[in-house]
Amino acid sequence: MTLQHGWQACRNCHASNSDLRVEGPWHLRANPGYWGTSEPTVLVLGFSKGATQISASQSGNFDGVAFAGMRPRLRQVLDALGIDLGTETVDQALSASSRWLGAASLIRCGLSLDIDGKLTTSGTIMPKAASATFTRQVMRSCVEQHLSPLPASVEKVVMLGTTDAYIKGVKALMADRFSDYRNINEVAFTAQGRTWVFAAHPSPANGEFKHWLGGDMGSASGRKLQLALKALGSAPVVPSAIAPTVAVTKPPRPTASSTPTQAPVAKDSIPMTSTTNGRFAQTFHLVRGDGKKVVPVMMKNKDTGRVAFRLAKQGNTKDGTVEVTDEADLLRKCESGLYQVRAQPLDKSSPANFIRPLHNHRIVKNRA
Structure with a gap:
């Protein structure tokens, strides 16, 4: 190709x-x-x-x-x-x-x-x-x-x-x-x-x-x-017959998975291992209409190295992106209806993606 x-x-x-x-x-x-x-x-x-x-x-x-x-x-x-x-x-x-x-x-x-x-x-x-x-x-x-x-x-x-x-x-x-x-x-x-x-x-x-x-x-x-x-929001299963056999290793790019059932990882996300579960918000989570839970998750900015929750003004360009570390501030911004927020299921069944609180998810003020 x-x-x-x-x-x-x-x-x-x-x-x-x-x-x-x-x-x-x-x-x-x-x-x-x-x-x-x-x-x-x-x-x-x-x-x-x-x-x-x-x-x-x-x-x-x-x-x-x-x-x-x-x-x-x-x-x-x-x-x-x-x-x-x-x-x-x-x-x-x-x-x-x-x-x-x-x-x-x-x-x-x-x-x-x-x-x-x-x-x-x-x-x-x-x-x-x-x-x-x-x-x-x-x-x-x-x-x-x-x-x-x-x-x-x-x-x-x-x-x-x-x-x-x-x-x-x-x-x-x-x-x-x-x-x-x-x-x-x-x-x-x-x-x-x-x-x-x-x-x-x-x-x-x-x-x-x-x-x-x-x-x-x-x-x-x-x-x-x-x-x-x-x-x-649901990662496809890559059949072993066509799964890539060579991972992309050019830094700082993400690599494609060589494991058939592994979900692709968002390019700037932190791998959600037992040592990084603290990246998830602890005071609230979001529930989709079908009952699926996702939790705001801290991401590492590959340009600055800063780890923070990431929000973006809906429909805006990079100028509308906001990084916050305080969960109270994060909650206020989510409740305002003006922002999308990076969130991910706790079980890592899908990569972290921007979602829209109040628009297609409701906010639940307790730990997921």
């Missing part, structure tokens, strides 16, 4: 003498690229380059192409899923210096659809592409070339787009490609021993974006966020 920051030489879907392929109403322009680290912990996959990204690619600034015009909204998606970029901004995470994130498109090239004589890259193009013969062939080729196998460093894959038809089409494609495919729920599955979730596309044209971010179970889009969070 190809996970090297920069433009890519792949021309699998094009004739040797052409960078443009036209099949009926579909136009496929050869401009594949990949952004971020070659050893990503999280891999983010858009659908294909839109008009804004294609325009950005013509400027010559490769680093600015991926998710051009929607990077603040991409950060909101990652925040909502509890995906922490540490001290990196989205711009840094999509550069060659990135330490945690990798990003590309499911269809690596730029795809557009001729509708009444006008080429479009948004709107209904995603669900239509998921069912059209030509575009499904292109997606299958991209999966085989660029996503099989995933590097050992990858712990989870986020696919942008939550329309039912798109999800159904992609799931069918993945089920056909990977023998270990297992459906989790309507927005998540496991393949290659990793959890893949569908999340709201950050495009400004996505009218359901705010509903998804809100996570309201009364909203179809909000329910999809809750289902994605539930899927990410």
Whole structure:
């Protein structure tokens, strides 16, 4: 597979003498690229380059192409899923210096659809592409070339787009490609021993974006966020037949597990051994609607070495991150409804992730 920051030489879907392929109403322009680290912990996959990204690619600034015009909204998606970029901004995470994130498109090239004589890259193009013969062939080729196998460093894959038809089409494609495919729920599955979730596309044209971010179970889009969070809260079992055999050892990156049943560890978490159980909050815990308990947990800041509880302003960038060591202060901030907090089950059945007190968890003021 190809996970090297920069433009890519792949021309699998094009004739040797052409960078443009036209099949009926579909136009496929050869401009594949990949952004971020070659050893990503999280891999983010858009659908294909839109008009804004294609325009950005013509400027010559490769680093600015991926998710051009929607990077603040991409950060909101990652925040909502509890995906922490540490001290990196989205711009840094999509550069060659990135330490945690990798990003590309499911269809690596730029795809557009001729509708009444006008080429479009948004709107209904995603669900239509998921069912059209030509575009499904292109997606299958991209999966085989660029996503099989995933590097050992990858712990989870986020696919942008939550329309039912798109999800159904992609799931069918993945089920056909990977023998270990297992459906989790309507927005998540496991393949290659990793959890893949569908999340709201950050495009400004996505009218359901705010509903998804809100996570309201009364909203179809909000329910999809809750289902994605539930899927990410349960680490997949990596079958021994495809489990990575070589751990990533490049410091200070986390390593992928070589033990089939071991849950992946959040990149900046403290291993919860008997000597570190004191990292958990002692005065309160949080209970999800289904009764699952999680406890705020102290994390080590890999840049400063400080060990503290970590909170983040909901939907904000790194500027909204707060570190506290006083549990009374931590409780006040959780009760304010303004913060997400890093929390983890005491039994370590899932990694530490950001959760939202009062929004999808209730606060219980006693030790878990």
